[in-house]
Amino acid sequence: MKEQIISAGKISGVAVMLALASCTSVKTQEQTQQTQATTEQQKAETNPLMQEWTGPYGGVPAFDKMNLADLKPAMEKAMAMNLAEIEAIANNPQPATFANTIEEMERAGEELGRVFTYYGIWGSNMSTPEFRKVQAELAPKISEFSSKISQNEKLFQRIKTVYENAQKTPLPADQQRVVQLVYENFAMEGADLSPEKKKRYADINKELSSLYTAFGNNVLADEEKYVVFFTKDQLGGLPESFVKAAAKAAADRGKPGQYAVTNTRSSMDQFLTYSDERGLREQVWKNYYSRGDNNDANDNKKNIVDILKLRRERVQLMGYDNYPQWRLQNRMAKNPEAAMDLMMAVWPAAVARAKEEVADMQKVADKTSKTKIKIEPWDYRYYAEKVRQDKYDLNSDEVKQYLELGNLTQAMFFTAGELFNFKFTPVPEGSVPVFQEDVKVWEVTDKTTGEHIGLWYLDPFARQGKRSGAWATTYRAHTTFDGKKTVLSSNNSNFVKPAPGEPVLVSWDDATTFFHEFGHALHFLASNVKYPTLNSGVRDYTEFQSQLLERWLSTDKVINQFLKHYKTGEPMPKELVAKIEKAATFNQGFETTEFLASALMDMHLHLADPNTLDPDKFEKETLAKLGMPKEIVMRHRTPHFTHVFSGEGYATGYYGYLWADVLTSDAAEAFAEAPGGFYDKQVADKLVKYLFAPRNAMDPADAYRQFRGRDAKIDALMRDRGFPVPGEQTKKTNGQTKKSGGQK
Template sequence: MSESSGPIAAPADAGNPLLAAWTTPFETPPFAEIRPEHFMPAFEQAFADHAGEIAAIVNDPTEPDFDNTVTALERSGKLLNRVAAVFYDLVSAHSSPELLKIDEEVSLRMARHWNPIMMNAVLFGRIAALRDKAARLNLTPEQSRLLERSYTRFHRAGAGLDEASKARMAAINERLAQLGTSFSHHLLGDEQEWMMELGEGDTEGLPDSFVAAARAAAEERGLPGKAVVTLSRSSVEPFLKMSSRRDLREKVYRAFIARGDNGNDNDNNAIIGEILSLREESAKLLGYPTFAAYRLEDSMAKTPEAVRGLLERVWKPARARALADRDALQELVTEEGSNFKLAPWDWRYYAERLRQRRANFDDAAIKPYLTLDGMIAAAFDTATRLFGITFEERKDVPVWHPDVRVWEVKDADGAHRGLFYGDYYARPSKRSGAWMTSLRDQQKLDSAVAPLIINVCNFAKGAGGEPSLLSPDDARTLFHEFGHGLHGMLSDVTYPSLSGTSVFTDFVELPSQLYEHWQEQPQVLRQFARHYQTGEPLPDDLLQRFIAARKFGQGFATVEFVSSALLDLEFHTQPAASIGEVRAFERKELDKIGMPEEIALRHRPTQFGHIFSGDHYASGYYSYMWSEVMDADAFGAFEEAGDIFAPDVAKRLRDDIYSSGGSRDPEEAYVAFRGRKPEPDALLRRRGLLDTPEAA
């Protein structure tokens, strides 16, 4: 259950780099030596090692104490965590048909390995006995938190069920693991198989930077000299925003929203139905009426009703703003002499023109100033000014793709804190989206273990040696994922299970979303937003227009997100048997909330990997908004101090939020930082929705 704490010499296969001691800098994975055929033998050895470690705890004849039970669990599974971290990094960021095939087997084997551990009655009994006498054990606050979280994990996994129910729960877990893997593979398959070549006349309205990125994408796919639009969001959204070819916008839009819903071998509809039925059955085995009730009990929100209350509070003013914007966009269509009704593939295109009119700003004007290197430097400098850490690029650390970069992270005193890997460019072997993960988590159980933290993005690569230029949304994404990265890098806990991002789902987005605020600050942009050709800083006039335009389009952005979060909640609160055909259910629920037909869900069900590739965000997509209530309120602490780098506020932020991991209750951690609970209206104020009548 712990993360790797150093090299592991295993005699099983001296020729397998996954089983040998790593002699690389900082004992990092030797990616150049690792081949697909190494994984199954390594997993076999890791499963066997871990099973033996668990058996030793279960069969320990001595009375359970914290060290021989909870700490022993934390020490177990080092090899398994090491192998799995490398494997899942590659499956997500640089996959191959061989790896995807192995993934199908590993997902099932992983479920079969963990089921008997998490449902072991003797193990659960030892933990429960310790919990019953916790007050007499003289535990540290972190140990108390770990004991409580350990009990909760085993209880929620079904360790207290009768044998027949455990057997059924194990079967459900195995099938869900297979289904989640298939969902993810199907989505990747649809994304890999589609692209649209841009011929003569197809680039109307597209800036040179987009065309250059489209050429780079074509070259990546073995089509040198061509230019293609792919189904990566970083390709689709700017195309929809800037292309003046309405027919091509429709073609790209329809392909994008149809991922996983094409009636082909990659179709995800049947998978969704089976996932929902099995999740509901597992929740009922554990005594909960719905999966959402089960899932949300172990969160800050606690109940589906609390989640629905927040989402509906935001939905009304956001929908009103979006409808007003829709009418204004339709007027633009009419003004230009067209008589068509605004469609979803038109929204971004005309919204950009409306923004140019109202705020005298468009993304194409600022993009030449937002280079990838400049925004990386901005994210690093912000971390240095807030937390004192520094970044030095290393060329001697092995990576899984030539585009991946690595930096050594040091504390203010020069001490090594960890490594940060940045994998920024889109490519066919990478799943869509952006995420943070780790190859090794921080811990201090037996000795200090420095983390290996990864950020993966899907930015368009510049062609012909030109730098990658980011949209404002891309730049915000970079800061968002780096905020997650800081949560892992600044972690300062003893126990692996409480390290870094091991917190409630509706708290984990606070460090990432809070960090986004610095990307938009004038003093950060003035220093790091520089023209990629001239090196000139961002003109003050353009900077002011960018700041003024930030709240433009928040009706649309909020509607596409909240509708997805509400649909996630409905999928997991309504009886699975009543859902029926997924597309019909989606339409019914959107009609129920009055979804504007000109706006699509941020994630349609068949491509909603957050909730169907695994269960981490199932019933939990709302978490981004729950955390936004906190992040909007938290940044206010710096604003009130009159300094966005205020040292005393930054120290509290590091101590109470970024470094404490899951070692304390999240609400307690937030109050320690802010001095009070968050103010809910901070979110509406940040999004510029408080002045909407329905917000009152």
Template sequence: MIKNTLGIKPLASAITLALMLGGLSSCSSASLDTSASSNASSNSISQSEQSAQNVMAQDTNNPFFKPYDTFAGMPDFAKIKPEHYLPAFKAGIAEQKSEIQAIIDNPKAPTFANTIEAMEFSGKLTSKIARVFYNLTSADTNDELRAISKEVAPLLSAARDDIRLNDKLFQRVKTVYQQDKSGLTVAQQKLLEDTYKSFTRGGANLNDADKLKLRALNEELGKLSLAFGDNLLAETNAFELVIDNEQDLSGLPQDVINSAAQTAVKRGHPGKWVFTTHRPSITPFLTYADNRELREKIYKGYIERANNNNANDNKQILAKEAALRAERAQLLGYPSHAHYVLEERTAKTPENVYKLLDRVWPAALNQARAEVAQMQKLIDSEGGNFKLAAWDWWYYSDKIRVAKYSFNEQQTRPYFSLENTLKGVFYTANRLYGITVKERTDLPKYNDEVRTWEVYDKDGKLMAIFMGDYYVRDSKRGGAWNNSYRPQSHIEGVNTIPIVVNVLNYPRPTGDEPALLTFDEASTLFHEFGHALHTMLSDVEYASQAGTSVPRDYVEFPSQVMENWMTQPEVLSHFAKHYQTGEVIPQALVDKIRAASQFNQGFATVEYMAATKLDLDWHSLSDTTPKDAAKFEAESLSNMGLIEEIAPRYRSTYFSHIFAGGYSAGYYSYLWSDILGADAFEAFKENGIFDKATADAFKNNVLSQGGSDDPMLLYKRFRGKEAGIEPLLRSRGLLAK
């Protein structure tokens, strides 16, 4: 299960935002140097400013050049066309150049207000465009948007480096950084610290030659990241398992069969059944299909994506990315890309992450081996003359689950319709934080399937707009994530409410049935709404510190906590009702869910941790020569002792989190956040799952604070102590009995 979100770190600039939203490398740029002479720079800026004004004055039909005339300032999706993006981006970049130059040319001595805050408030137009564009390239893309992305990326990258590598601007920032900070609030001190670091980490201390080299590295990395993502999308959409013999559907639930028939019609195979490597299709097939040969075929289709030595192969791309990241890190004074990345995370060093993994790995691997033995015993008892293989795991683990607990996830589907699960999410948020929602069908949307709600706080005041995009489609990348079209901020008495979106990939309704979710899929809905709450309950001054603008290894923590409420009897009884009869989910089935919750945790933990170790191995490299990707991966998996019955959750060629997203050297973040989440929920179990004081403490010290303070200090204020690892191990059944 992918649980992805984008935490946007300061530097102000919408340029950084655009790169993060676009899933590019942490630094990417083109080779344009504007930090030369002040006269040349000033003239260039002046021309850019005039050009931007001319463009906006002439193109009165471009919706980005004026305030949205919509409810709560939502993006006016109906009026935004592909041809609007490029001129708008160019105008936004020029406008911000002018804003930055005004900061540099300010004759007054540098202060927090005229330098740091002025930078924070710059780039609003580019931010406005980027939040629409990069959300859509993930959730509802097309060939036009992909082409524009390739053209825009180097422009944004160059603009970003133009800011970070501008020595005159850096000297102003440095002056403020060295001043007495006692008059600044905690949030202001954090903004100053982060802004200063963004310059030093962005190459501000490099000489001119090395700055040029950094720009070239950044530009190339940006291109490679885009190419990786495009190749993976093409490979994922290209694979299809076409079944024309009904006997080959043996074992599959009827709703899965119905969905495959719909996919077949959509893909031009009427009268047949089509399964794809999208999770809602492949997971039930691997779990229930009796045909072992077909399970092997679709499994290999999944794990060999972008690894087929064709036009979409990613091996050379990712190997070059890893090498260039190592080269860039060393240019900036770090031993490896992992050291560079983790300096800003709560983990601090790759050594700390490896130590954490080494505490969990042995117990998880031992449990996985025990699970293998159980399944092999079942295969042998059935007369199967074969050794358990990776494509057998879901199928036989489900058989054991049924035998051991009289439970499989298909039993839960009737009780978790999408509609009811949404009610459960909203009910939980209401009980915890007093939130209420009102659905609107008349608000702008980028796709007809999007749903929209007004969100009100406990005092009945509009606090956010929430959008939900729930069904799988070819124009949407896989997984599930939270993002925002506008962050919260509070400047000079004006509170800007956030516009938040959850994007998931559920199967569409079939026939007369509503969209029915498995227990695991419903849990993902709670998880992503945890991110949404983090975004919507934000109460900070600066937009760059709002909501999920926190370190990667902290951002998943609030959403991991939110998952816990779904399994609570009081919550289940409120929403987990049979879609036909209205019957509340039977307690006996709930007991089975709980009893089975620790089942297969060896597999789940090992496949995740294998991907985590693979990520760290790639990004702990100090060698700047591209590796043989296949050989490197094989050696990495061998060194960690991964058993052959389990593949990493993401192999290198389709590991988009790290090669086309923002999680390079950071995929461990889910486990790190799980530790915090499991420990935090202990407080609710101790005091009552809806205890007002505990909920208020969590909201006031965690959810509302975003990135305005040190995250571990915020956690300790809530919990009163550092997080322990035991609650996580206990929840997964990995503590020694």
């Protein structure tokens, strides 16, 4: 009505207001509500978080238009739109086919996908107390939305029809795989349950969503809350680069003239490795490893019990005895017994090596410490570094001088060029919106043809509101389903931001992690699948590609061209390279034991009866039964094990890093034994063709056999870690240095 009046141009502004006032005065309550609903709909339709991405490179996220006030209405509207699409598919009167059911499902939810991109940025990269309130409100609504789809009976019957028809008359390979994955996912989510059980299943998921949000936010709160400040007289042993970064961290927190260790892995790890102040090391260690376990408002112990109870109840609705049985059925391991067998095949050798490492450290401590001490967990990194220097004449800080972030980035680009034929070019500044000033963007093209493949975003530094660790994600995945869509990939790290003008120097472990996460990005960028579902991953396989890429950090070509001294530009001396190679399996007892303890705990927790569980007591008793060395702590203690308790991606799946590392070590030997080594063209082509480009379009076990000609063997893993292989002597892999873990 208002538009009609104004467009007619015959009534004055006063008349317009009078007319509108008159209309309003006679509206019924129902009409008012309809108007409000229309206004809300109009707001949603113009919401920048829902809008189709525009601009160069096939369209990019409008990170410069992110406004938290838009998030909740955008999410609610996008979910409603997606549900309407699903209802239309489910109620199609035509017989179910791949085209009118599966393809339409693949096509649905574009607006929601865009909103989730922004939601993920707020959750992982830019969290605030205000966002966490919105997140807490949205989590149960998102769970409810998901249940409405997974429990849509008409939809599932159509999916089941297509699946059963495909079993009788197979579809083309990629379509057959999509149908299988979609059907299995719905079946695993309780689509076949009775109405009563479906309701309980949905209620459990809703409760879990809130618990996952609370668990993750509690850990983040403890990371922000606990900071150790120290003074100039307590700088002993610390590298210059860390001192400058610590001074900036203190100044940023209102304490100029002091120094700060933040409660993040990168900051903690460096401080524990180098600081001579044992008392401060203990304080920093306790802050980090007590996250979520301080008996306060951010304590996670009750959340753990509640999560475990609900997970078990949910899978028992479907007839499973425990959560691991349900979770692992479509993983490479298939069942918890296979996963446990692998872990326990490695565990004794790891613990035995850790005890040797402790004995070596105790000897150094006895010689050098002014007072008699026994090695404690906060001493491990410090004295391991002393042993490294003593045994191998290898100083980690000396190595760091050659590991400058910009050079490492170029080294990754070089590796991608050699293996994938990718070229990375910085995009013109300001041409692509970013969500934080430190984020940089590169265009990825084919080196030969110049074809645009995608963009790569890098968010490198730790800051308040950013979750700890390192991760990769996609904002848009490759498909050719409805026209070609190019990739928008990202890597996210938590390097300590240096003082202005200072270089970013990182440890060998952090450099390894940088390559690891870039491996995930290359997995996204190399995709050649048609359907969106085929970009999904199998958890104990999807870490394989990224772990494999770690190996190129220590190849001769990377070392000689990119590992240059940050001041002189001189390449890493051959003598230092030789020391690194000689020390390749150093500290593998620690690396393997701290990881495996977390992986074993993950499985034991989900096999235990949650009704009588005390998380701290269970953790201590289980580790004692396993023979965990008291000088080592789990990489992720239970109260801050976000991989497992802030979502379900890694729940009873943390072992997957080891499963993937079996594949990694075996595949690395294929390169090491090839004529061209790690840059052998033939092996590299097979790597891309079978292990990267198909994503989840092939069964992982089949894909690996296509690459290697056989199944992977555990022998290569044991050799890589310097552990004994029954009936074999240790085998050296052709001048290629074993990586040492990375952040998992």
